[in-house]
Amino acid sequence: MSKAHIKNPLRLLPLLASIVAISPLAIDMYLPAMPTIAKEFSTTPTAVQNSLSIYMAGYALGMLFFGPIADRIGRRRVVIIGLLGFAVFSVALAFSKSIEGFLTLRFFQAAISSGATVVVPGVIRDMYGKHTAKGLSYVSMIMMIAPMIAPTIGSFILHFTGWRSIFLVLAVYAMLILALVLWKLPSSMPKKKNRQWLREFANNYKSVFTNKTVRLDIFTSMFATFAFFCYLTSISYLYITHFGASEKSFSILFAINVIGLFVSNIVNSRIVERFGSRKLLRFGSVYALFTGTIFFTVLQLDLGLYATAASIFLLLGSLAFITTNSDALVLNTFAEKSGTATAVIGTLRFGSGALAGPLLALLFDDTPSNFAWLVLGSVVLVLLMQILNVQKQTNGECR
Template sequence: MAEHRTKISLRLILPLLAAIIAVSPLAIDMYLPGMPELTEYFSTKMPLVQNSLSIYLLGYAVGLLVFGPMADKYARRTLVMIGLLGFLLTTVALTFAQNIEQFIALRFFQAFMSTAATVVVPGIIRQLYGKDTAKGLSYVSMIMMLAPMIAPSIGSVLLLHSWQMIFYVLAGYAFMVFVCSFYYLPDVKTVKSTITYSAVERYKIVFSNRAARFDLLTVMMASLAFFSYITAISFVYLTVFKVSEFEFSLLFALNILALMTAHFMNTRLVGRFGSRKMLRFGVVLAVVAVTSLLLASIFSLSLYYYVVAILPLMGSLSMISVNADALILQEFAEHAGTATAVNGTLRFGIGALAGPILAIFYDGSTLPFALLMSGAVYLVVICQLIQSKLNIATEKM
């Protein structure tokens, strides 16, 4: 019986880890169609309702900083259970919110608690996959990508009943993941150290690691490019090129499919070539694609050229991120949770700058968007050139 349970656990582990990570994308995207109804329900203004999304991201970033070091000290399975339970309770509480202030506060704690579950996932994958960490991360990311693809559509259907129904279903999803985690998530032990570290000491170790420094910067710049896309793509497609909402949803889904395809390719090739070579391939592809996007903006080309440029660009960004993530985790056997927290916080921090930057340089065209995407990708190139020199110098020592 125990052997049967172990086999089931191993067979379900990657989809289960993907389901755990998908909690936050679902919490972000499912309620977006309900923002107008929330505005009316709470008798408030749309900017306040939109701020609930920013507050969620803030709660997520704060949670990463708190739970990251804990993931290197305490049982990871325990943190997953605590995080999912906290997320479940705050999600149910959201349906009882009486005003927008309560709603926003609960969104903060909803995100904060979710990180206790999600921050441990990369560390679990690292221990299960070892040198094939990038392959495991790609599999999980590929499955998890289904969440942002379908979440807005699910939210729109549930909104036919009420905005509360969105959070009831989200709570139901969290409950199912909680039950599956309780029965099937293996108790992967943290790597024990002979030295006891404080949270501050763990962060110092991560930030002082020269081998991972420029891979961390690479992830940051790739995230800046990605959040630039998330922030501006609706304006580019709907306002500049005036596509219909249905056409926009198709184009958006197509780009998500490009992300999933890149992750699938990475799972097939990373074992043969390694994470560093796959990262470099992603960088080359990103440079070609983003340069094409920039030229399309400079010369005001048609929508077709933008679509053709953005598809490989999004795929290449995912390939860069997942392989850089794997290389970073390989440097921190005893501090995987802290490294994940630093990585995630830097991502959300730099991603939050995309909106203000695009707002400052807004001119009604696609050029600011293309310039920001290009600048971020070209900075990735610089980071990886420096990283290569450091690797060569290390090998000679």
């Protein structure tokens, strides 16, 4: 599939964003119901919270499988499998009878849903070519509606029906998107099929991992995303428990944080054609160290709720520059293996995200210092990856 094969490619962006939104909806919609789920299953809140890390682990492993499969059998087929499987496991979750069954089903729900989302960056790459970062920014802007409204939707459903209905709503959402995919998403098949598919599978991963420049960009994206997952894991404790914000104030501040991501993607989409993804990635890396240091200082000095919220607004904006442009650079390097490349990015991202909760718990000392230190360490590593990248390119030019 190429841009030439798509009429009015901008019309596909809302559909692509709706596919990607599956994950934030599945993660955020049931958050208000966690205490209720724990009570019904007669278990601890921590056991239910572990479902978040289990979801991320399942999503990461699923991408490893579905990425190369999409490169082999075509993206449209994998999207259909992912959406249909997500709907089936969502219904099963609505009828789960124990915490063990609930956690197991969450793993498989995440794993199969990755088939739907892993193909989206490759489709965008086909549509935008060297300006892939612009398309990724557009999709991110549309998709960000999901995390803004998901907790509110979950609370609404919980109030009028119960937590099980949340997963039934997710199933309905997946089937609606599936109908649109069958109607609107063009089919895409690889140019040639290798009968030795296991060797092709391994060679695709080898080609991605052995490219040193791409490897540094992938690690850059991973460390930036790890900082973001630290934010997702810690933000309710930080705002509500530490600073004593009300649930209403939390929702407002959370939405403002998402707006920070939204604004950065708008800016990135407007200037990426002029400056290029590489320059913007390096800018984002330096900017992230600056905003991460401000955030660290604000928390360590305990300057209050609103100063903290302002520093997080800036921090999330800098992370958006990093992930969007690093992904675009990787996808443009592996245009014919975009499924595999996306799988590598996604696996490392969500794998690191699965580690965020345990690391935060390990370092917890009844203060948000664990959050501050992990974020600062992440942005330092982001900048280090790009410094190594610059040195590698400089040495290559010298030779």
